[in-house]
Amino acid sequence: MPRSCLKDDLPDDFRSDKTCCVHAEQRAIFDALARQPIRIKNARIYSISLNEEGEPAFAGEPYCTICSKSALDVGIAEFALWRGEGICVYTTDE
Incomplete structure (x- = not known):
């Protein structure tokens, strides 16, 4: 029997993370905390989405x-x- 992820059974309007893995952004945060915790305060994190073929894609909503x-x-x-208009920087207040 093939393994499947439960996210496939969730409704389309499910309002939380549907993945069952650790995201690259989470790994980057964990790595920064382990290696240089002092430098993470007030830092900027860069994120890019990938499409079904693993190619870069514009970030969309909802955000993780x-x-x-x-x-x-x-x-x-x-x-x-x-984003469609280029690299956009948002403060965490937004």
């Missing part, structure tokens, strides 16, 4: 609440996302 909460919790000040 898990990664957002992690960034807020450790004191990251800004997110940089690749």
